[in-house]
Amino acid sequence: xxxxxxYVAYVGTYTQGSSLGIYIYDVDVKEGTLSERKYVPINNxxxxxxxxxxKFLYSIEDEGVAVFAIEDDGDLKMINRxxxxxxxxxxVSVDHTGKYLFVxxxxxxxxxxxxxxxxxxxxxxxxxxxxxxxxxxxxxxFRAHVSCVKMTPDNKYLCAVDNGIDQVKVxxxxxxxxxxxxxxxxxxxxxxxxxxxFGNSGKFAYILYELNNSVEVYSYKDxxxxxxxEKLQTISTTSENVDEIHDAASGMDMSPDGxxxxxxxxxxxxxxxxxxDQKTGLLTKKFALPIGGVYPKDIAVFPDGKHxxxxxxxxxxxxxxxxxxxxxxxxxxxxxxxxxxPNCILITPMGCSKS
Numbered sequence: 001x002x003x004x005x006x007y008v009a010y011v012g013t014y015t016q017g018s019s020l021g022i023y024i025y026d027v028d029v030k031e032g033t034l035s036e037r038k039y040v041p042i043n044n045x046x047x048x049x050x051x052x053x054x055k056f057l058y059s060i061e062d063e064g065v066a067v068f069a070i071e072d073d074g075d076l077k078m079i080n081r082x083x084x085x086x087x088x089x090x091x092v093s094v095d096h097t098g099k100y101l102f103v104x105x106x107x108x109x110x111x112x113x114x115x116x117x118x119x120x121x122x123x124x125x126x127x128x129x130x131x132x133x134x135x136x137x138x139x140x141x142f143r144a145h146v147s148c149v150k151m152t153p154d155n156k157y158l159c160a161v162d163n164g165i166d167q168v169k170v171x172x173x174x175x176x177x178x179x180x181x182x183x184x185x186x187x188x189x190x191x192x193x194x195x196x197x198f199g200n201s202g203k204f205a206y207i208l209y210e211l212n213n214s215v216e217v218y219s220y221k222d223x224x225x226x227x228x229x230e231k232l233q234t235i236s237t238t239s240e241n242v243d244e245i246h247d248a249a250s251g252m253d254m255s256p257d258g259x260x261x262x263x264x265x266x267x268x269x270x271x272x273x274x275x276x277d278q279k280t281g282l283l284t285k286k287f288a289l290p291i292g293g294v295y296p297k298d299i300a301v302f303p304d305g306k307h308x309x310x311x312x313x314x315x316x317x318x319x320x321x322x323x324x325x326x327x328x329x330x331x332x333x334x335x336x337x338x339x340x341x342p343n344c345i346l347i348t349p350m351g352c353s354k355s
Contacts, residue, residue, distance in 0.1 A: 006350040007303055008074035009034055011311065011318065012045030012059060014341040021045060022059060023339055024074060025318075027347055032307030032320050033334040040076045042066055046343045047091045052098030054349070056120040060089045065103060065114065067122050074350040082122045086110045095151045095158075100126075100173065102149040102158060109144025111160045111171070113179055126177035133165040147210075148195045152220065153202030157182060157227045161193045163210060168193055170227045183227045188212065194249060200258030204281030205229065208252045213238045213265055215252070215274070217281050232282060237263040237272045239288040251299040251311070260286075260325070264296035264310060271299060271310060271330065273323070286328045292336065293317045298344045307333065311342040318342060 007027040013019035021042040025034040043062040050057055050070070057068045057076060064083040068076035084103055089112070091104035101122065103112040109131040115123035131144035145164035152159065158171045158179065168185035185207075187193050192211035198204065198220070205218040217233040237249045247267035254261050254276075261274045261283060271291050274283035293312025300309045301323075308330070310319045317336040324331060 005303075006074075007347055008037075008350050009300070009309065009345055009347045010048050010057060010076075011339060011342050012048050012344045013339060014044050014046070014343060015042075016044075017340045019340040019342070022048070022076065023342075024076070025337070027302070029302055029304050029307075031333065032302060032322050034309065034318060034320060034337050036337060036339075038075075040068070040078075044088070046089070048344055048346045049092050049094060050346065050348055051116070051120070052094050052096055057346075058092050058094070058101060058122075060092055060103070062088055065089065065092060065101065065122060067120055069120055070351065072351045079120045080122055082114070082125070084112045084114070085125055085128055086112065091146075091148050093149055093151070095173075096155040100177075102151075104146040104149045104160065106145045106147055106163065109146055109162070109164065111146055111149060111158070111169075111179060113173070113177065115177065127179050129171075129179050129181075131160070131162050131165060131167075131169065133167075147193070150196050150198075152222075152227065153198050154222055156222055159196050159205075161196050161207070163192045163194055166191055166193065168196060168207065170229075183229070185218070185229050187216075195252045197252050197254060197261075199254070199276060199281060201278070201281075204232075206252065206261055206283075208237070208249050208263055210248050210250070213247050213249045213268070215249075215261070215263060215283060217283060219281065232280070235274065235283050235285060237265045237288065238268045239270050239272075250295070250297050253299050253301045253308075255301050255305040256303060257305055260305075262299055262301060262308060264291065264299045266295040266297065266313075269294055269296060269312075271296065271308065271321075273328070287330075289330050291321070291330075292319045292332060297342070300345045300347045302347060303349075309345055309347065311345045312336075313341055313343065316340045316342070318345070
């Protein structure tokens, strides 16, 4: 991280209440604080991601997906939007070459593959796959709900996390731009996998489970053209002696150096920190501490690795903390930012540099 590099935070919000779209915050990395600058109108921005070349920002919206050019000061300028041929998405990501944009459909269980243009415009929907199957009989997961789509670090496979049927489906992309199922990670019944994140080495994957409030560690490798995942560990995200029936693991991020994993859990309203063994990928929980808000739906570690922001959906706040790695505590920084029903946060370099 360059001392001269400036950063912004983009926060997506639901807009049925007083929020109006994507909120842009100036980031004081040294102090670990955010200050609101402006908002960009868009309907129900439930997730955001940056393009592979760092020039564009993609957002879920009611109409489908919107793309913005990122200007030198971090401001956003609308380029275009497209419909995705299904119900609204909940998560968006890109492959490492910038050729494809992926959308996860929570409401209809769909994985959508979209072609992107070099000038940032979103092109055609190249493929869409609807997951099938039943989860538990509970209302939350009685059918397919794709909650996250993420490429493996080697850019060979797309992992589609299905919150409803307790699976992670692993696809390759054919030379005809079609999704081809290659493997299925079958998770514990009624665990509700929510997110997947890979470690810096690319050898380990971390899956966050919404209903049993845990993180599972998997080894990952490409075995002669076939994805291979092996479960290594399961560890709780919550604080001690809590009523986990009413909790829901919600957010996950990693320190820039790849040495620590962070998770947030709603209900418990805590952030947990885990030390990552760099050789084995295994986790050791260091703390699970309150975040001064309600329903921490998303979290983001600052670029210096010394601070963390918590997006608190129900209390309508963003709280920021200094991370004391030696004492294993969080120290709140500044007053909470107020924004109605925030969903996600992306802290990223200002301007067109890669994130």
